[in-house]
Amino acid sequence: xSSASLASLAEADVELEAAxxxxxxxxxxxxxxxxRKVLAQYPEHATAIHYLALVAQQAGRTDDAERLLxxxxxxxxxxxxxxxxxxxxLLAQGxxxxxxxxxxxxxxxxxxxVDSINNLANTLKTRGRLGEAIELYRSALAIDPRATASLxxxxxxxxxxxxxxxxLQMFDRALESAPEHVSAHLNVAVLLEEKGRFDAAIxxxxxVLKIEPGHAKALSGLMAIRSYxxxxxxxxxxxxxxxxxxxxxxxxxxxxxxxxxxxxxxxxFDQAFEHFVAANQILKRRSAPFDRKRVSESVDxxxxxFSAEYFAQVASAGDSSSEQPVFIVGMPRSGSTLTEHILASxxxxxxxxxxxxxxxxxxxxxxxxxxxLLAMTASERQLLAEQYLVALRKHAPAGVARI
Numbered sequence: 023x024s025s026a027s028l029a030s031l032a033e034a035d036v037e038l039e040a041a042x043x044x045x046x047x048x049x050x051x052x053x054x055x056x057x058r059k060v061l062a063q064y065p066e067h068a069t070a071i072h073y074l075a076l077v078a079q080q081a082g083r084t085d086d087a088e089r090l091l092x093x094x095x096x097x098x099x100x101x102x103x104x105x106x107x108x109x110x111x112l113l114a115q116g117x118x119x120x121x122x123x124x125x126x127x128x129x130x131x132x133x134x135x136v137d138s139i140n141n142l143a144n145t146l147k148t149r150g151r152l153g154e155a156i157e158l159y160r161s162a163l164a165i166d167p168r169a170t171a172s173l174x175x176x177x178x179x180x181x182x183x184x185x186x187x188x189x190l191q192m193f194d195r196a197l198e199s200a201p202e203h204v205s206a207h208l209n210v211a212v213l214l215e216e217k218g219r220f221d222a223a224i225x226x227x228x229x230v231l232k233i234e235p236g237h238a239k240a241l242s243g244l245m246a247i248r249s250y251x252x253x254x255x256x257x258x259x260x261x262x263x264x265x266x267x268x269x270x271x272x273x274x275x276x277x278x279x280x281x282x283x284x285x286x287x288x289x290x291f292d293q294a295f296e297h298f299v300a301a302n303q304i305l306k307r308r309s310a311p312f313d314r315k316r317v318s319e320s321v322d323x324x325x326x327x328f329s330a331e332y333f334a335q336v337a338s339a340g341d342s343s344s345e346q347p348v349f350i351v352g353m354p355r356s357g358s359t360l361t362e363h364i365l366a367s368x369x370x371x372x373x374x375x376x377x378x379x380x381x382x383x384x385x386x387x388x389x390x391x392x393x394x395l396l397a398m399t400a401s402e403r404q405l406l407a408e409q410y411l412v413a414l415r416k417h418a419p420a421g422v423a424r425i
Contacts, residue, residue, distance in 0.1 A: 242280030
């Protein structure tokens with residue numbers, strides 16, 4: 023970096039863009055000095071202030087980053103990138119609604135800014151607005167069909183929505199763009215396992231281990247596949263990983279469970295039991311103690327609210343136009359899955375499995391559930407019912423009589 027003064031704003035802009043490239047390569051200190059150099063001559067240079075905010079954000083100084091980005095936007099209100107970065111800072115502060123508004127402001131300036139589309143979609147997804155997120159990811163891909171982040175994010179959203187075949191297609195496309203995308207390989211492996219394509223799943227777990235030889239999830243995934251007898255080096259890598267400082271507790275739990283399943287399958291029951299116990303002890307140490315009183319009170323509140331009188335009051339609410347949903351309710355191991363399979367053998371019935379649509383809708387009602395239902399209007403109930411039916415029908419062939 024030259025210490026000479028900058029002859030013009032155009033030269034300052036060139037200096038900044040070169041510094042940003044260095045910043046992206048990890049040369050943060052060098053980039054920082056360039057940003058400061060420009061600001062020493064041009065204190066109101068919006069882009070230099072913007073890029074300086076990125077250094078603060080990277081250092082975890084989110085308050086400083088927010089202040090700098092707001093100043094940058096005040097000086098240059100048409101920069102969609104600044105709104106995008108400010109949105110990310112607000113997310114780091116847990117201010118989700120403010121972040122959503124920020125991403126939307128940036129997209130109003132530049133509707134084709136793919137990073138802003140992805141960040142808005144990711145935020146909506148975390149807030150339970152999965153359908154909106156999926157549409158946004160699709161719009162990002164319409165702009166750039168090979169964008170790895172958009173392909174991967176859409177795959178994740180489709181997987182969460184139970185659309186596994188299309189999710190698999192998105193992950194495969196992401197891997198075409200980025201063959202060493204570890205998370206995409208892992209998602210493909212899990213989906214292939216669910217489809218019973220174990221040999222193909224094994225290849226994706228192996229692909230991860232070629233990229234990251236000690237990857238905990240890939241090692242545990244391999245050892246958990248019943249049809250696969252792991253090579254000695256795979257078992258050895260898992261055993262090393264348990265004691266490695268580079269593996270976090272989540273990874274350690276996965277390795278213990280993977281080893282437990284491996285030893286159990288080979289009738290080495292003492293070793294299997296040791297690993298299952300070790301995994302559970304880790305989980306127990308990091309989890310809050312089970313609060314029997316709180317759970318009991320929650321169940322009592324639910325029983326009290328969902329009385330016969332309550333259902334009589336809301337009998338006409340919601341959407342009574344459809345008879346497609348059939349709810350199979352039972353305790354674990356009570357035969358509910360078998361019941362579904364029997365019913366789904368009829369050509370007019372589709373078995374959709376254990377769906378997450380209702381838990382997702384309930385989560386969106388906030389911490390006051392179930393009492394929040396008492397204040398709900400008829401139109402709000404109607405909207406929830408419509409949202410549920412739309413989500414439900416995504417899982418089944420068109421025109422099926424029962425789901």
